[in-house]
Amino acid sequence: MAAYHAMTVVAPAVAERFRPGQFVAVAVGGEHTSLLARRCLPVYEVKSDYGGTVEFVFEADDPGSRWLASRRSRDALDLIGPLGRPFPLPRDPASCLLVGGAHGSSGLFALADTLRQRDCKVHFVLAAPHAHQVYGALSAQRIGDSSTVITRDGSLGVAGMVPDLLPGIIDQTEADVVYAAGPTSLLSAVSGIASALGIPCQVSLGELLSRTAACGIGVCASCVLPVVGDDGHTRMVRACAEGPVLRGERVRWGDLGTIPLDALGGPRAPQTPLEAAP
Amino acid sequence: MNLTTPIGAVTLANPLVTASGCGGTGRELAPYTDLSRLGAFTTATVMARPRAGRPTPRIAETPSGLLNAMGLPGPGLEAFLARELPWLAAQDVPTVVSVGGNTVQEFAEIATRLAAAPAFRVAAGGTGAVAGVEVNVACPNAEDRGRMFAAAPAAAAEVVRAVRGAIHRDIPVLAKLSPDVTDIATIALACADAGATGLSLINTVSGLAIDPATLRPALSGVSGGLSGPAVRPVALRCVFQVHAAIPDLPIVGGGGIATGSDALEFLVAGATAFSVGTTLLHDPSAPQRILRELEEALAARGVARPADAVGMAHRPASPPRIAPPPRPRIEELT
Ligand SMILES: Cc1cc2nc3c(=O)[nH]c(=O)nc-3n(C[C@H](O)[C@H](O)[C@H](O)COP(=O)(O)OP(=O)(O)OC[C@H]3O[C@@H](n4cnc5c(N)ncnc54)[C@H](O)[C@@H]3O)c2cc1C
Ligand SMILES: Cc1cc2nc3c(=O)[nH]c(=O)nc-3n(C[C@H](O)[C@H](O)[C@H](O)COP(=O)(O)O)c2cc1C
Ligand code: FES
Numbered sequence: 133m134a135a136y137h138a139m140t141v142v143a144p145a146v147a148e149r150f151r152p153g154q155f156v157a158v159a160v161g162g163e164h165t166s167l168l169a170r171r172c173l174p175v176y177e178v179k180s181d182y183g184g185t186v187e188f189v190f191e192a193d194d195p196g197s198r199w200l201a202s203r204r205s206r207d208a209l210d211l212i213g214p215l216g217r218p219f220p221l222p223r224d225p226a227s228c229l230l231v232g233g234a235h236g237s238s239g240l241f242a243l244a245d246t247l248r249q250r251d252c253k254v255h256f257v258l259a260a261p262h263a264h265q266v267y268g269a270l271s272a273q274r275i276g277d278s279s280t281v282i283t284r285d286g287s288l289g290v291a292g293m294v295p296d297l298l299p300g301i302i303d304q305t306e307a308d309v310v311y312a313a314g315p316t317s318l319l320s321a322v323s324g325i326a327s328a329l330g331i332p333c334q335v336s337l338g339e340l341l342s343r344t345a346a347c348g349i350g351v352c353a354s355c356v357l358p359v360v361g362d363d364g365h366t367r368m369v370r371a372c373a374e375g376p377v378l379r380g381e382r383v384r385w386g387d388l389g390t391i392p393l394d395a396l397g398g399p400r401a402p403q404t405p406l407e408a409a410p
Numbered sequence: 411m412n413l414t415t416p417i418g419a420v421t422l423a424n425p426l427v428t429a430s431g432c433g434g435t436g437r438e439l440a441p442y443t444d445l446s447r448l449g450a451f452t453t454a455t456v457m458a459r460p461r462a463g464r465p466t467p468r469i470a471e472t473p474s475g476l477l478n479a480m481g482l483p484g485p486g487l488e489a490f491l492a493r494e495l496p497w498l499a500a501q502d503v504p505t506v507v508s509v510g511g512n513t514v515q516e517f518a519e520i521a522t523r524l525a526a527a528p529a530f531r532v533a534a535g536g537t538g539a540v541a542g543v544e545v546n547v548a549c550p551n552a553e554d555r556g557r558m559f560a561a562a563p564a565a566a567a568e569v570v571r572a573v574r575g576a577i578h579r580d581i582p583v584l585a586k587l588s589p590d591v592t593d594i595a596t597i598a599l600a601c602a603d604a605g606a607t608g609l610s611l612i613n614t615v616s617g618l619a620i621d622p623a624t625l626r627p628a629l630s631g632v633s634g635g636l637s638g639p640a641v642r643p644v645a646l647r648c649v650f651q652v653h654a655a656i657p658d659l660p661i662v663g664g665g666g667i668a669t670g671s672d673a674l675e676f677l678v679a680g681a682t683a684f685s686v687g688t689t690l691l692h693d694p695s696a697p698q699r700i701l702r703e704l705e706e707a708l709a710a711r712g713v714a715r716p717a718d719a720v721g722m723a724h725r726p727a728s729p730p731r732i733a734p735p736p737r738p739r740i741e742e743l744t
Binding site for chain 1: 433441463464467473484638690691
């Protein structure tokens with residue numbers, strides 16, 4: 133697990149209100165920091181110890197997250213949460229497939245607990261390029277009704293790519309719903325497969341949020357992506373506020389990083405006023 | 411402490427206003443900051459039509475700053491009047507409406523529609539919920555090859571005159587200027603002559619960031635506007651120069667204000683009020699802290715209220731109470 137850092141903070145107010153799929157926004161660099169963007173991190177789990185703790189997992193890949201990784205116990209942390217739209221839950225017991233890429237899978241374990249409390253079946257797929265980038269393989273094995281690890285090079289679990297293997301796994305697990313979290317390319321592939329099979333798919337945009345978010349609370353509109361609403365119109369919605377969990381088939385995956393011509397407010401938008409995002 | 415702050419015919423409860431585009435619609439900020447305790451809330455720049463803005467990446471993190479190229483995203487005037495302004499009015503927060511356009515005509519039209527809209531009139535007639543109109547003259551001028559209005563005194567003045575003409579005279583009209591000009595005092599004078607009640611200083615400073623991973627510009631818009639503590643000295647210089655040129659003109663000063671002590675620096679440089687922008691992205695609960703720190707900073711210096719600090723840095727320095735130590739002679743240093 134050398135690739136990632138896990139950190140537990142005492143934050144009763146966050147722990148109490150947390151619902152699976154939500155994230156926290158952490159200020160990095162200390163009081164006189166020169167790093168002004170908050171780091172948005174999915175929550176791994178909350179516990180009731182010490183009044184309420186929150187654990188999250190991250191990769192120390194920039195000065196801000198390296199600062200975070202160097203915190204020691206009893207250091208104070210400036211953290212806002214829980215933020216964003218949680219995973220919608222099945223009303224009735226269902227067979228649920230949880231697909232996590234790299235450390236994005238950390239955001240699926242709280243969901244797994246909640247689903248199991250609702251008598252759902254929980255099947256895990258954990259994917260990463262190499263063995264050391266797979267997060268939570270042991271936990272998934274312990275709490276999942278099944279668990280499949282996929283690495284590109286076969287260094288852990290099955291060798292291969294998620295798009296090739298997922299249809300078979302959906303079949304075997306008789307999945308009624310797919311939840312996915314982590315890298316954008318994975319979410320895009322999973323959404324495509326689920327929607328082709330007519331299975332509802334909820335994705336949590338962990339990587340997109342960590343790449344584009346500045347505030348995490350919806351004030352800056354830095355984290356937008358094109359999403360089709362119930363009315364069929366495309367809007368630029370904020371991953372931090374309307375997401376991070378979105379319906380996979382509603383995201384215009386091929387148009388990420390663009391303003392689609394027909395998006396509301398875009399170059400060739402239908403002239404209707406912008407409504408609140410879906 | 412008496413924090414009241416007059417700007418033209420309007421008196422704000424305190425000198426802290428949020429900077430345009432940094433507080434969302436107000437709803438996103440409300441869980442962290444009691445809006446009714448702000449001096450005023452400034453809206454993101456409202457344009458006539460809905461705008462999706464620029465593609466991502468829109469914001470890059472730079473040393474002590476953020477570089478942004480948002481492309482002025484927003485729902486457009488109609489949706490703003492239907493949804494945003496009534497909500498803000500109901501929060502009991504004085505609102506400064508930031509307006510933008512790409513031609514003088516567009517500014518005139520948006521100001522006219524704003525002034526005529528029921529929400530605006532009710533708000534203005536009632537408890538004075540609209541505290542002002544801020545003219546974002548840093549918008550590109552479509553009739554001048556996309557050069558911003560704020561780059562030329564005549565263009566800036568024309569826009570200010572167009573908005574001023576449409577807005578009730580009791581509602582302050584503030585011109586928000588760009589620091590990216592050779593002589594900001596000339597632009598400020600032109601705006602004052604055109605009827606601006608005051609100025610908002612400064613908008614972001616043009617800059618560029620390179621993504622080290624791709625070795626390409628970090629923003630989809632290539633260049634962007636720098637904000638945050640990195641620009642504070644630039645902003646203070648602008649406020650100082652304009653206050654020196656037009657001492658009686660109210661200035662809303664801002665650029666990188668993160669603490670009460672930062673705010674005090676703007677007051678003494680000549681600002682009547684101050685704006686907090688990028689800091690809201692980093693710490694959405696900052697306004698109450700900043701006001702408290704400002705009160706403490708003033709009290710510690712025996713200044714009775716913020717209004718008494720305005721322009722202090724322009725007065726001759728009072729003689730030091732303790733004589734400075736004698737300068738060492740050169741020989742001793744070598
Ligand atoms: C686990 C799961 C199973 C689903 N199964 C079906 C299905 O069998 N048929 C279908 O047409 N759509 C199903 N959906 C799709 C669902 O109705 C919503 O379209 C989807 O959750 C997205 O809704 P939303 O984005 O508006 O989220 P939300 O606004 O959070 O709405 C979620 C809604 O979906 C409802 N819902 C959750 N699970 C089911 C379910 N098994 N059956 C019916 N309603 C459900 C919830 O009660 C809730 O009202 C399912 C969704 C999920 C998450
Ligand atoms: C994300 C973001 C969006 C902004 N949007 C606007 C805007 O719509 N209109 C405007 O006049 N200024 C806008 N600004 C500029 C700010 O209002 C402010 O003038 C500038 O950032 C300097 O102040 P600060 O350092 O306190 O942020 C924006 C700044 C940021 C960071
Ligand atoms: S990160 Fe600021 S709006 Fe999403």
